[in-house]
Amino acid sequence: MKIIACYKWTLDEADIRVDEGTRAILKNRAQYRISPYDRNAIECGVQLVEAQGGEVAALTVGGPEVAASLKDVLSRGATRAVWVGQAETAALDAAGTALTLAAAVKRLGEYDLIVCGEGSSDNYAQQTGPRLAELLGIPVLTYASKIELEGNILRVERKLEEGIEVVEAALPALVTVLPDINEARIPGLKQIMAAGKKPTEQYAMADLTLTAEDIRPTAQQESLLGAVTDRKRVLLKGENAVKELVSILKAEGIC
């Protein structure tokens, strides 16, 4: 079977700092990595192919920094990697991303299943998967915590606020997966070495007949500021710490 696993190359927010004074976002120390949610999407595709045969094409869109992601994604089990080169990843919103991915998917040819993460670690808008499915006119099964294939029928357990919904649809289809669907493998030296020999391909926006106008975001960013946590930040140490805390909480009327 032919699977396309989409991923995003995102900054690791653990290393993004906020300037205390100006609340500016300092990204200079943060490194890019495959968005953690998308590692489960790639793993999901790879496991299906390991069980059924076929190939997983990893697909991404983004600026020049994305080049470094190709070997990474291939070491995680993808058969080949396709990157749609874009001037600047940050300039794309979910609508633009989905439009670009849809065009790339059409160029990739026939497929059975597209796998996306439930959201990205940076924006977490959770739009790209369902948008992509609509643009391609295929059924979408979101928030999957379990996936099964029976012939041409994809059966998925969706984890929703109200409970588990079991749904099915005929392939080709798109599924967005939750992190608990699997445990993404950590590539070893062998996989990393092999990744260097796997095929990669780059599409330009012009190859997909997309213009800058097509993917221009609809919302204009007015401000981007570090979130303020206005907390007391009192440290209580030593023998009397517990006593102190309980009396403070009682005085504040919360216990």
Next chain:
Amino acid sequence: MAELWVLADKAETAKELLAHAKSLAGDETIACLTGSAETAEAAAAHGADRVLLYEGGSRPESYVPHWCERARLERPAALLLGADRRSKEIAARMAARLQAGLISDCVKLERREGFYSERYLFGGLCLAGETTGSAPFLATMAAGKAQPLPAGAPASVEKVTVSCDDAVRRIDLRPHRSASNLMEAKVIVCAGRGVAKQEDLKLAEELARALGGEVGCTRPVAEERHWMPEENYIGITGKKPAPELYITLGVSGQIQHMSGVRDSKCIVAIEKNDGAPITEAADYTIIGDLYEVVPKMLAELRS
């Protein structure tokens, strides 16, 4: 006349969205589109000028094509949905069909020149303010950011029967069995990775019981260790409760977790490491071993 639309499956969500819509409305009237009779009734009494009750679909998602068709004809200025998983899928699919933008998980929404929205990025690390000028404007609204309007004279409910050709079929819907009631709890005790063994969750349970609260956990405790059901995990991608008192046991304080409890009144941490990020995100941190501190606290509370 132009309308603002509220699209919701759950009555509670609809009521909050109607309150948001009311605060945004200029000369527009407000319509609620739903597939649930109970929600239709609630919307009719709590601020909708017009309610369309859809029938014929097997799931809320069934109405996506029909709602888009109506939106193309009636051209509402804005479409508001909840930020639950079903609604987020519906919103994204509708936005794609309508070739429109969509702001996810809005925590603030105002009418300026266009619609001004705020949402968190990077796991809650920063807040982005954005303006959307093009129509229609679509947003999914974070829960708990508006007070439902008081009940008034009910608006009329119009039934719309459609035929749905669903590509996705529902086989089963199993309600969660978790007895916990995190969203309503006044006190929450949260277990993090610093809790060494699954049976040690008893400590968290005992502390919660002593304070009349509930037990929650961090994402890894639910998803990697599977010690608690997924519906018990707290964080920006999970439950976002707003208790009076939030006590963490062995929670390091990663931004994705702390963002989920930013509306808590008081945050208390019990943490070994005095350099852990939680010390910056809590009101009070007891520096110590949770296995010593929690029993002491239980004794102190009982005395």
